[in-house]
Amino acid sequence: xxxxxxxxxxxxxxxxxxxxxxxxxxxxxxxxxxxxxxxxxxxxxxxxxxxxxxxxxxxxxxxxxxxxxxxxxxxxxxxxxxxxxxxxxxxxxxxxxxxxxxxxxxxxxxxxxxxxxxxxxxxxxxxxxxxxxxxxxxxxxxxxxxxxxxxxxxxxxxxxxxxxxxxxxxxxxxxxxxxxxxxxxxxxxxxxxxxxxxxxxxxxxxxxxxxxxxxxxxxxxxxxxxxxxxxxxxxxxxxxxxxxxxxxxxxxxxxxxxxxxxxxxxxxxxxxxxxxxxxxxxxxxxxxxxxxxxxxxxxxxxxxxxxxxxxxxxxxxxxxxxxxxxxxxxxxxxxxxxxxxxxxxxxxxxxxxxxxxxxxxxx
Numbered sequence: 528x529x530x531x532x533x534x535x536x537x538x539x540x541x542x543x544x545x546x547x548x549x550x551x552x553x554x555x556x557x558x559x560x561x562x563x564x565x566x567x568x569x570x571x572x573x574x575x576x577x578x579x580x581x582x583x584x585x586x587x588x589x590x591x592x593x594x595x596x597x598x599x600x601x602x603x604x605x606x607x608x609x610x611x612x613x614x615x616x617x618x619x620x621x622x623x624x625x626x627x628x629x630x631x632x633x634x635x636x637x638x639x640x641x642x643x644x645x646x647x648x649x650x651x652x653x654x655x656x657x658x659x660x661x662x663x664x665x666x667x668x669x670x671x672x673x674x675x676x677x678x679x680x681x682x683x684x685x686x687x688x689x690x691x692x693x694x695x696x697x698x699x700x701x702x703x704x705x706x707x708x709x710x711x712x713x714x715x716x717x718x719x720x721x722x723x724x725x726x727x728x729x730x731x732x733x734x735x736x737x738x739x740x741x742x743x744x745x746x747x748x749x750x751x752x753x754x755x756x757x758x759x760x761x762x763x764x765x766x767x768x769x770x771x772x773x774x775x776x777x778x779x780x781x782x783x784x785x786x787x788x789x790x791x792x793x794x795x796x797x798x799x800x801x802x803x804x805x806x807x808x809x810x811x812x813x814x815x816x817x818x819x820x821x822x823x824x825x826x827x828x829x830x831x832x833x834x835x836x837x838x839x840x841x842x843x844x845x846x847x848x849x850x851x852x853x854x855x856x857x858x859x860x861x862x863x864x865x866x867x868x869x870x871x872x873x874x875x876x877x878x879x880x881x882x883x884x885x886x887x888x889x890x
Contacts, residue, residue, distance in 0.1 A: 539613030545600035569607025695752035710786025712742035
C-alpha cells in the first residue's frame with residue numbers, strides 16, 4: 528500500500544520535509560531504493576549509498592541536510608531506530624492469510640470464537656477453547672482444549688498450544704513455536720546417580736544404571752499481554768502450577784523455557800537461551816544469545832547478561848554479568864586480559880628458569 532511522506536510522518540510521530548505529498552510503497556536500503564521507495568538512512572555512514580539508488584525520499588538521521596543529499600522529501604525521527612518500529616509496522620505487507628474462517632479449519636462446536644477472528648486453512652481449535660476478538664490463527668495451527676487466547680493475538684503458521692494454556696492480549700507467536708508441551712521431569716525408583724553426584728560434587732563411585740519414570744505435567748502455561756515468542760521456541764507446562772511469562776516479554780527463536788519457570792515483565796531473551804526448571808527471572812532482564820540459567824535459582828530485576836553467559840547461582844538485581852560461570856562483566860574482562868597474558872608469562876618464567884639453572888648462575 529502506498530502512503531504519502533506526510534502520512535508516514537504523522538503515523539510514527541516524526542517530522543516531514545519537502546514534497547510531503549510524494550508517495551512511497553516500500554522501505555529499502557539507500558543503494559537499492561527506487562523512485563517509489565522510502566530509503567532508510569538513519570545513520571550518516573550509509574549516505575553514500577543514495578547515489579547508487581534512485582530514492583526521492585528517505586527517513587534520515589536528526590539534523591541531516593536532506594536537500595544536500597539530493598532528496599525531494601525527508602522524514603526525520605528523533606530516534607531513528609525507534610522510528611523504524613512505527614515505520615515497519617505501517618509498511619508491513621502481512622502474511623495474506625485472508626479474512627474469516629477457512630472452510631478447511633476444524634473447530635470444535637464448544638469453542639468460542641470472538642468477532643473479527645481469522646482462522647486460516649487447516650487450523651484446529653479444540654474443545655472449549657476461547658479465541659478473543661480480532662485474533663489471527665495461521666495455517667496448520669493447533670489450539671488445544673480449554674485454551675484461552677486474548678484479543679488481537681497473531682499466530683503464524685504451525686504454532687501449537689497445548690491444553691489449558693492461558694494467553695493474554697496482543698500476543699505475537701512466530702512459526703513453529705510450541706506452548707504448553709510437557710515438562711522434562713523424570714524420576715528413578717531409587718536415589719539416582721545424578722542426585723548422588725550433585726550431593727557429593729562428583730566424588731561418589733561409578734554411576735549406576737537406572738530406569739526413569741515420567742512425572743506428568745498437571746499445570747499449564749500462563750502468558751501475559753503484549754508478549755512475542757520466536758520461531759521454534761518451546762515453553763513447557765508446570766508440574767503442578769503453571770509456568771508463567773509476564774507482560775511485555777520478548778523471546779527470540781529457539782528459546783527454551785522449562786517447567787515451573789517464572790519470567791517477569793518486559794524481559795528479553797535472545798536466541799538459544801535456555802532457562803532450567805523452577806527458576807525465577809526478574810523484570811526487565813536482558814540476556815544475549817545462548818545464555819543459560821541453572822534450575823531452582825533466581826535472576827534479579829534489571830540484570831543484563833552478555834552472550835553465552837552461564838548463570839549457575841543467584842544473580843543479584845541490577846548486575847551486568849558475562850562468562851561461564853557468570854561473573855561481573857568488569858571482572859570477566861580482567862580475567863580475559865589475564866588469560867591473554869598467560870603465554871607471555873609462561874615464556875618469562877621459562878627464561879627465568881633457564882637463567883637460574885645455568886652453571887655458575889649462583890656465584
